[in-house]
Amino acid sequence: MAVTLIAVAVFIRSVNLSAAIAEFGRLQGQWAVLAMALAGLSVLASIVEWGALLRGAGKRVGWHYLGSWYMKGLFINQIFPAGVGSDAVRGVQVGRVVGHGPVIASLVASRMAGTLGMAGWGLGGAVVISTVFHTQDVVGFALFSGVMLTAWGLALVAEHLFARLRGGNPIGKSWRTHRLTDHFATFLKSLGRYRGAPAALTVSILAGGVGWGLNLLSMEAFSRALGYNISWGVFALALPLALLVTFVPISANGIGIREGVLVFLLVQFHVPIAVAAAMALFVDFQLLPFAAFGGVVHLAETTVKHAYRRMFQVGRLEGPLGLAHATLHWLVAPEAVRELTRG
Numbered sequence: 001m002a003v004t005l006i007a008v009a010v011f012i013r014s015v016n017l018s019a020a021i022a023e024f025g026r027l028q029g030q031w032a033v034l035a036m037a038l039a040g041l042s043v044l045a046s047i048v049e050w051g052a053l054l055r056g057a058g059k060r061v062g063w064h065y066l067g068s069w070y071m072k073g074l075f076i077n078q079i080f081p082a083g084v085g086s087d088a089v090r091g092v093q094v095g096r097v098v099g100h101g102p103v104i105a106s107l108v109a110s111r112m113a114g115t116l117g118m119a120g121w122g123l124g125g126a127v128v129i130s131t132v133f134h135t136q137d138v139v140g141f142a143l144f145s146g147v148m149l150t151a152w153g154l155a156l157v158a159e160h161l162f163a164r165l166r167g168g169n170p171i172g173k174s175w176r177t178h179r180l181t182d183h184f185a186t187f188l189k190s191l192g193r194y195r196g197a198p199a200a201l202t203v204s205i206l207a208g209g210v211g212w213g214l215n216l217l218s219m220e221a222f223s224r225a226l227g228y229n230i231s232w233g234v235f236a237l238a239l240p241l242a243l244l245v246t247f248v249p250i251s252a253n254g255i256g257i258r259e260g261v262l263v264f265l266l267v268q269f270h271v272p273i274a275v276a277a278a279m280a281l282f283v284d285f286q287l288l289p290f291a292a293f294g295g296v297v298h299l300a301e302t303t304v305k306h307a308y309r310r311m312f313q314v315g316r317l318e319g320p321l322g323l324a325h326a327t328l329h330w331l332v333a334p335e336a337v338r339e340l341t342r343g
Helices: 002-015 017-024 029-056 063-079 085-093 100-128 134-166 179-196 198-225 232-247 257-268 273-285 288-314 319-331 334-342
Strands: none
Touching (some): 029 198, 063 085, 085 100, 100 232, 134 232, 257 273, 288 319
């Protein structure tokens, strides 16, 4: 936490935050609306990216249910900025319905699909954007794409490789018979099932690529809203590097450091520092409306739970609770209703 606060303080001192905030006062409305619409479509693509894998593994859960948990995950990420809060909650909660092995496998695979999409767009950006390090950019993102393709290949056959390493019938007390080893084998088995679901795998990877592309276009549209046209290719090169620091365990979710890295990279493309700082803030805040919707979904589920308890007690709903139930119940997926009534 202390490092996070220091990183935020350094970022504020370095970029003249008041000038960056002033840029928001000059937003061109139509471009800002387009940027948020594209961000929303990117969120929908992310739901498809994850859901296609889970449903492709034979787990017939509804899109309504998957979408509500994805939105609630975004809400949780805003409260607990740990980078993987959304994945952790979905892994635990959705795992209770369809099994933890398939859910964790779908979350890991969807991350890989999104990262492969990021690498592909980065390679495209490196080709179309001419920089001083043009050749290095192309080679770097080509290697990145190659690494991700290799990772996918290994993930699909890891079940067999691990089984050979573990041995056919492990006995005695060793890592081969440990409980965690069994869980890991179950996870790899779930990943291996995607070999038999090429359609789901293809849809997920395509959704990952489309989602990242929509995110890049959202960034370009917002730069136009600020009155400064920054090509999607610039963001395709800069964003992966800025997001990389999210995984460095020195600041919560890379806060402060991520923004500073993005501003530094954008300035290298001759973007004014105030505009670059405003874009960095947009990266932080573009998902807030969708996270807030996730909070509304959680509120709706809580309301429905209280409403069912009330109906079980007195047989009817009246007053504010009845009105709230009538207003919010459509947000609650059927699977969630079953969970709530069992609870």
